[in-house]
Amino acid sequence: MQRTRGARTPALPALLLVGVLLVALNMRGPLVAVAPVVELVRDDLGVGAGTIGLLTSIPVLCFGLAAPFASLLIARTGVHRAVVASMAGVLAGTLLRSLGTEEAAIAGTVVIGLGITVGNIVVPVVIGRDFPGATNVVTAAYTATMNLGSTFTSALTAPLAAVVGWQLALASWGLMTVVAATVWTAALRRHVARAAAAGTTPPPPPAPVPGRSVWRRPVAWGLTAAFAGQSFAFYGTTAWLAVLLADEQGLSLEAAGVGSSLFQVLAVAGAFAIPALVSWWQRPYAVLLAVMALWFTLPVGLLAAPSLWVLWCSLAGVAQGGGITVIFIAIVRRSQGQTESRQLSAMVQGCGYSVGATGPLVVGAVHDATGGWTAPLLVILAAMTVMAVAGTASVGGRTPPVRREPGQVPAEEVQRG
Structure with a gap:
């Protein structure tokens, strides 16, 4: 039935x-x-x-x-x-x-x-x-x-x-x-x-149909690389942004914390803007490029016009909230059924967060080695570039949602809870 x-x-x-x-x-x-x-x-x-x-x-x-x-x-x-x-x-x-x-x-x-x-x-x-x-x-x-x-x-x-x-x-x-x-x-x-x-x-539910492992799908590796770039940039920035602003702008740590707060809070705006853009443009890759344009303003802006740090922190905050949202949307859109969605989610987040965990360490080590913040910002910029390139190729174009497995809620889930 x-x-x-x-x-x-x-x-x-x-x-x-x-x-x-x-x-x-x-x-x-x-x-x-x-x-x-x-x-x-x-x-x-x-x-x-x-x-x-x-x-x-x-x-x-x-x-x-x-x-x-x-x-x-x-x-x-x-x-x-x-x-x-x-x-x-x-x-x-x-x-x-x-x-x-x-x-x-x-x-x-x-x-x-x-x-x-x-x-x-x-x-x-x-x-x-x-x-x-x-x-x-x-x-x-x-x-x-x-x-x-x-x-x-x-x-x-x-x-x-x-x-x-x-x-x-x-x-x-x-x-x-x-x-x-x-x-x-x-x-x-x-x-x-x-x-x-x-x-x-x-x-x-019917027995799963054998298919190609997500580890062998190019789109899975593209999404993984994009999420790794997002995670590295986010955690590297989160760990050192307040210190960077204090060093470069002469702010107290309390005042520099305002930049960190803007970076975190404005992620809400980025997350909610993404669905509207996806529905309007119908091209997730274009949405990702718009997100990356905002992300890039942080390292580029702090290098070119550091006095406008409030603006750059705000734009990057919107971007980091939008970046993770568009990748999560892509995981669902590019999966055929809940089994593949689970496997793809585990692959993308497992590898991506593993790379992201190194962000604070790498950015801090580069700062210690160079004694300034130019090289660390270039490292963050490189991570964002990886996200932009890999994500644009993987999040998808103007395509309809993929078909789902028969039965949105399998009987085993009703029984198991």
């Missing part, structure tokens, strides 16, 4: 969309929670800068190195259960990190990184499968909400720590994870109940 149009009620996508956005709030917020209270953590735990650096670099390494294992977990548990497992990992890591010892802080950070890795891969699969008519818009909302989550966490952790201490301040973000998991579970239960009542549970 095929699914009927009535099988998908308006309430399901709405509730599921709320779940996606709540999950997105937990995809980056826990990673930046330590930064506002870093001095309190250092003093209380008696650790050095190296340990603090681990608390920010470990999750990004997990995004890359643990991606294949996350993909296997998703294949074994099912999509919806994988989302719950992701939130459980983030919650467990958040609580563990807040216990007040160096060992617990590092171990908790690893668990957070592993939990978010699963979420990174599974949410694009959910979006492509459960929102086939609104993939671009939901992807934009997802990536924008990730940035909002990090913004809220950065803004509120320090004031909260002043009242309850840094341990409870960090642990309190676990409440947001609990809410996300609860809403997600409620959406799934409603889906199962309505499908059973309507007698519209689809038949078991």
